[in-house]
Amino acid sequence: MSGNANTGATPAEYTVVMVLGDDVSTDAIYPGRFMATVLPSETPQYAFADHPEFRALIRDGKLPPRSVIVAGSNFGCGSSREQAVSCLRGHDLTVIARSFGRIFLQNAVNLGLRAITCPGIEVQKGDRLEIAADSVLDRTTGKRFAVRPLPPTKQAMMEAGGLIPYTRRRLLERR
Amino acid sequence: MGMTVVEKILARASGRQSVAAGETVEPAVDVAMSHENAALVINQFMEIYQGTGLEPKVWDPSRIAIIFDHRVPAESAKTATNQKKVRDFVAHQGITRFHDIRGDEGGICHQILAESGYVRPGFVVAGTDSHTTTHGALGAFALGIGATEMASVWALGLLLNVEVPATIKVVIDGRLGPCVGAKDLILHLIGRISAQGANFKVIEFHGETVRSLPTSGRLVLCNMSVEAGATSGIVPGDEETLRFLRDDAGVRDGVDPVVPDPDAVYDRVVMIDASSLSPQIACPHAVDNVKPVESVRGVKVDQIVIGSCTNGRLEDLAAAAGILRKRKIARNVRMLVFPASWRVYREALRRGILADLMEAGAVIMNPGCGCCLGIHQGALADGDVALSTTNRNFLGRMGNPKAEIYLCSPEVAAASALTGVISDPRTGV
Numbered sequence: 001m002s003g004n005a006n007t008g009a010t011p012a013e014y015t016v017v018m019v020l021g022d023d024v025s026t027d028a029i030y031p032g033r034f035m036a037t038v039l040p041s042e043t044p045q046y047a048f049a050d051h052p053e054f055r056a057l058i059r060d061g062k063l064p065p066r067s068v069i070v071a072g073s074n075f076g077c078g079s080s081r082e083q084a085v086s087c088l089r090g091h092d093l094t095v096i097a098r099s100f101g102r103i104f105l106q107n108a109v110n111l112g113l114r115a116i117t118c119p120g121i122e123v124q125k126g127d128r129l130e131i132a133a134d135s136v137l138d139r140t141t142g143k144r145f146a147v148r149p150l151p152p153t154k155q156a157m158m159e160a161g162g163l164i165p166y167t168r169r170r171l172l173e174r175r
Numbered sequence: 176m177g178m179t180v181v182e183k184i185l186a187r188a189s190g191r192q193s194v195a196a197g198e199t200v201e202p203a204v205d206v207a208m209s210h211e212n213a214a215l216v217i218n219q220f221m222e223i224y225q226g227t228g229l230e231p232k233v234w235d236p237s238r239i240a241i242i243f244d245h246r247v248p249a250e251s252a253k254t255a256t257n258q259k260k261v262r263d264f265v266a267h268q269g270i271t272r273f274h275d276i277r278g279d280e281g282g283i284c285h286q287i288l289a290e291s292g293y294v295r296p297g298f299v300v301a302g303t304d305s306h307t308t309t310h311g312a313l314g315a316f317a318l319g320i321g322a323t324e325m326a327s328v329w330a331l332g333l334l335l336n337v338e339v340p341a342t343i344k345v346v347i348d349g350r351l352g353p354c355v356g357a358k359d360l361i362l363h364l365i366g367r368i369s370a371q372g373a374n375f376k377v378i379e380f381h382g383e384t385v386r387s388l389p390t391s392g393r394l395v396l397c398n399m400s401v402e403a404g405a406t407s408g409i410v411p412g413d414e415e416t417l418r419f420l421r422d423d424a425g426v427r428d429g430v431d432p433v434v435p436d437p438d439a440v441y442d443r444v445v446m447i448d449a450s451s452l453s454p455q456i457a458c459p460h461a462v463d464n465v466k467p468v469e470s471v472r473g474v475k476v477d478q479i480v481i482g483s484c485t486n487g488r489l490e491d492l493a494a495a496a497g498i499l500r501k502r503k504i505a506r507n508v509r510m511l512v513f514p515a516s517w518r519v520y521r522e523a524l525r526r527g528i529l530a531d532l533m534e535a536g537a538v539i540m541n542p543g544c545g546c547c548l549g550i551h552q553g554a555l556a557d558g559d560v561a562l563s564t565t566n567r568n569f570l571g572r573m574g575n576p577k578a579e580i581y582l583c584s585p586e587v588a589a590a591s592a593l594t595g596v597i598s599d600p601r602t603g604v
Contacts, residue, residue, distance in 0.1 A: 023370050023461060027569040031576075032548035036246065036253045038215040038322075050576040074371040077404060078569060079548070080305040082215065082321040102375050102406055103305060106336065107321035153199045153336045167223050167327040167335070174331075175229075 013139065014066040014094060014129040017057055022072035026084035026104065035081060040111070043083045044090030063091055068131075070123050071097040075115075076104025082111065089113040096121055096129075096136060109154045110163035117148040177436030179342040180411050181377045184316040184433060188299045196341040196440070201333045205315075206293050208240045208302035210284050210544075212322050214257040216303060217264050219326035233268050234332035240272035240293055241265060242284040246551045247276045247543045282516025282542045285309040285484040289394060290518055292424035296412030297433045301328055306484050306566065308401045312393035313420070314412030314432055316377075319401065340377045340406045341442035343368075347382040349450035354600040356494075357392030358486060358564065358584040360384070360447065361399040362455035366465025368445065374404035376442055379435065384449040385410060390419035391490045398485050399566050402462040411435060454600060457582035460570040468587060474597040476581070477559040479510040481588050482540070483547045486564035487515030489522055491585040496528040498589035498600060499535035505595030510537040511553050517542055535592070549574025562597060564588050 034046040048054035057063050069088070075097035076084060085107040088095060094114040098121060108115035118136050123129070127140040136145045150158065160166040178186065178193060186194045188202035209216055224231040233239060241261060249255035258276075265273045274280050274287050281287075285306055288294050296314030300307060303325045310317035320334070327335060347360060365372075378400045385393070393410045400408030410416075412432025420426040453467035481487070481495050492514060504510050512532055514520040520542055523529045529539050545551025547565040555561055555578035563573075568580035581597065590600035 025567075025569040027548070027567070027572050031571050031574075032550045033574055035212075035548075035550055036251060036257065038212070038218070038257070050571050074374060074404065077370060078305060078567065080303055080307075080319040080321055081212070082323060085321070099371070099374065101371075101404065103319050103321060106324065109336075110321055110323040110327075151199060151338055153338075157336065163323050163327050163335070164219060164222050167330055168225075168227060170335070171223065171229065171330055172227060 011130050012066060014068045014131055015064065016070050016123050016125055016127045016129060017063060017067045018053055018069045019123065019125050020069065020071040020075070023074045023077055024071055025078035026076055026081050027078055029076065029084040030081060030087050035083060038083065040086035040090060043087040047087035047091060063093070065092060066094070067091070068094045068096055068129060070121055071095065073098040075100050077101035082107050085111050085113050094131070109150065109157050112158065112162040118145045119148060121145045176440060177438030179377070179435045179439045179441065180314070180379055180409050180433050181316050181342055181407065182339060182439070184297055184299060185337065185339055187297065194339050196339050198339045200337050200339060201335055202299045202337055203332055204301050204328050204334060205238060205298040206240060206288065206300045207238055207325060207328045208242070208284055208288060208300065208304070208307065209325055210242055210304060211245045211254065211257060211261070212303050213241050213261045213264070215322040216325045216329065217260065219323045220329050223326055223330050233270070233329045236269040237271060239270045239329065240288060241270060242274040242287045243276050243281070244283045244542070245544045247281070247541055250551045278517045280517070282518065283484045283487065283544055285398065286488070286515035286519065289313065290424055290516060292420060292426040295420065295426070295430050296416060297431060299334070301325065301334060305401050306398050308405060308408050309394050309398040309484060311397035311400065311407045311409035312390060314410065314416055316409065317407050338375070340375055342377045342379050343373055344379050344381060344441040344444045345447065346444060347380065347384040347447045347449050349384060349448045351384065351449050352452065354586040355452050355454055356584055357388055357395035359452055359455040360449060361396050362457050362465050362582065363452055364445070364447065365399065365403045365457070365463050366455070368403050370402060370461060370463040371404045373400065376405060378403065378405045378408045380408065380410045386413065389490070390415060390423070391488045394488070395485055402566060454584055454587045456587065456597065457568055459568055459579040459581065462566070462568060462582065468597065468599045471581070471597050472599055474581070475560060476508060476562045476591055476595060476597060478553070478555060478561045479508055479588050479592045480546060480553065480561060480563035480565060481585050482511070482513030482515065483544065483565040484515060485566040486585050487513060487519065487542070489519050491564065492519070492523045492528050492532070493526070495585045495589035496531040498586060499537070499592065500531045502535055502593060504536040504592040507595045508592055510592045511540055511546060512537045513540040513546060514542045546573065548572060562588055562591050
C-alpha cells in the first residue's frame with residue numbers, strides 16, 4: 001500500500017483521471033439511493049453515479065491501474081456512509097486531496113483506500129504522477145507537492161491492512 | 176492546564192488524568208448506535224472474528240442501540256432482508272436497545288437516543304451516522320463513524336483511533352427575534368465558518384442565548400455542527416440538561432454535567448449576536464451558502480419538507496401549525512411532514528397539531544430519514560425546488576441531481592408553504 005513500494009529504478013507512474021473542486025460530498029461519491037447496497041464487491045458500480053465525467057471513464061474503460069482522482073479541500077464531507085470509500089477502493093483508485101472530511105479519511109484508513117493529503121496539490125487531468133511517502137511529483141509539469149503524513153496510529157492501521165486485521169490482532173492480544 | 180469539555184470526557188473515557196488536543200487516545204464507548212447500516216456492521220464484525228477461533232460476541236449488548244429509520248417500512252425486498260438480518264443478530268446477541276418499525280417506540284435514531292435517556296453528559300457516543308453529533312446537546316462527546324469502525328467497537332468496546340480534537344468556542348449572546356431560532360443560529364454559524372471551518376475540531380457552545388435554548392434547540396445546534404465539519408458539537412450540561420433527562424427522557428439516576436475548566440485552551444472563539452439575525456436560508460448546493468431570508472424571498476418552491484433529525488420535533492411541528500392553522504398551503508406546492516419519532520407523532524396528534532397541518536394541505540409521513548437523503552419517498556422532479564428543514568442540500572441529496580434544495584427553519588417552511596415562494600415568516604403571511 002505504501003508509496004515506497006516501488007523502489008526500483010523506475011518508480012510507478014500514476015495518471016490523473018479526474019480533477020474535482022472543494023467540498024465533494026459522500027452524496028456525490030455514492031448517492032443515497034444506492035445505500036441499500038452495502039457489500040464492497042457490489043458498491044463500485046455506483047461510484048459517482050450522477051457524475052457524467054466519471055461515468056464516461058467507466059463506460060470507456062479509462063480507469064487503468066494506478067488511476068488517481070485529485071480533489072480540492074474537504075473531499076468526502078457529509079455522510080458517514082462507508083460505501084463512498086468501498087466504491088472507490090473497488091476501482092483501485094487513489095485519491096489525492098488538499099484535505100479530507102474526517103469520517104471519510106478514517107473510513108479510507110479502515111478499508112485501505114489510499115487517501116493522500118496534499119495541501120498544495122495543483123495538477124491537470126492526464127498528468128503523470130509519481131507518489132512517494134512525503135511528496136507527489138507531477139512528472140508532466142515537474143512540480144512537486146508535499147504530502148501531509150497520516151498520524152502514527154492511522155499509519156499503523158494502514159500497514160496492518162486496515163481496521164479489520166488491526167482489530168483482530170487486538171482481540172487476540174486480549175486473550 | 177485547563178481542559179475543554181471534550182478533553183475531560185476523553186480523559187475519563189481513556190482512564191487518564193488529562194489529555195490535550197492532538198494526542199491519540201482509545202476511549203471506551205458508552206453508547207454505540209447504528210441504523211439499517213448495522214447490516215454492514217454485522218458483516219465486518221463477523222470478518223474480524225474469522226480465523227480467530229473466538230465466538231463472535233459483542234463486548235456489551237446493553238451499550239449497543241439499533242434503530243430502523245432510513246427505510247421504514249422497507250421499500251424493497253433487499254432492505255427488508257437486511258432488516259431481518261439485523262433483527263436476527265439483535266436477538267442472538269441479546270441487544271436490548273433495539274427500536275424496530277413500531278408506532279410505540281420507533282423513530283429517527285437521534286431522536287430515539289435523546290428521548291429514551293440513552294445519552295448522559297460525559298458519555299462517549301459513537302454512531303454510524305454523521306449526525307451523531309446531535310448528542311453533544313446533552314453534554315456528550317458524540318461522533319459519526321463508519322461501519323467498519325463500529326464493528327471494531329462492537330468487538331472491543333473502544334474507539335481505537337481518536338485524535339483529541341481542538342475545540343472552537345462559539346459564544347452566542349443576545350435575544351432571538353420573532354421567528355428566529357436554533358436553526359437560524361446554526362445556519363448562520365456554518366455560513367460564517369464554512370462547511371470545513373470546524374473540520375477535525377469540536378464546537379463547544381456557550382452564551383446566554385444557548386443557555387436559554389431548550390434541549391430541542393440545542394439538539395439542532397449540535398445536529399448540524401457536522402455541516403461545518405465538526406467531529407462533535409457540544410453544549411456543556413446544565414440545569415436544562417438535567418430537566419430534559421429527568422422530565423422528557425425518564426432518567427432517574429444521578430447525572431453529572433461536565434463543564435469546561437475556566438482556563439481551558441480553545442482553538443479560537445467565535446462570537447455571534449443573536450439579536451441581529453434574520454431567518455437564515457442555506458441555498459443550493461452547499462450548506463454554507465447561507466443568506467438571510469430577505470435576499471432569497473420570492474424563489475418559487477415545489478415541495479416543502481418539515482421533519483428529520485434536525486427539525487422534526489414537537490416544537491417544530493407546533494411552530495409550523497401555528498402559522499398554517501385554518502389556512503391553506505398554495506395549490507402549486509406539496510408539503511410533506513415527517514415527525515422525528517412516533518412519540519413526537521403521537522403527541523402532535525393528541526394536541527391537534529397534525530390535524531391542523533393536514534387541514535392546511537400537508538401530508539403526514541412516517542417518522543424516518545428517507546425523504547431527507549432521497550432514498551424513500553418524497554423524491555423531487557427534474558427542475559423542482561425544495562425548501563426543507565432538513566440538514567443537507569448537496570446536489571442530488573433528495574434523490575435527483577436535477578433539483579435544487581434550500582434549507583430553513585420550520586417557520587420559514589410554513590410561511591413559504593402558504594405563498595408557494597420563499598417567504599419571511601415575520602411579515603404576516
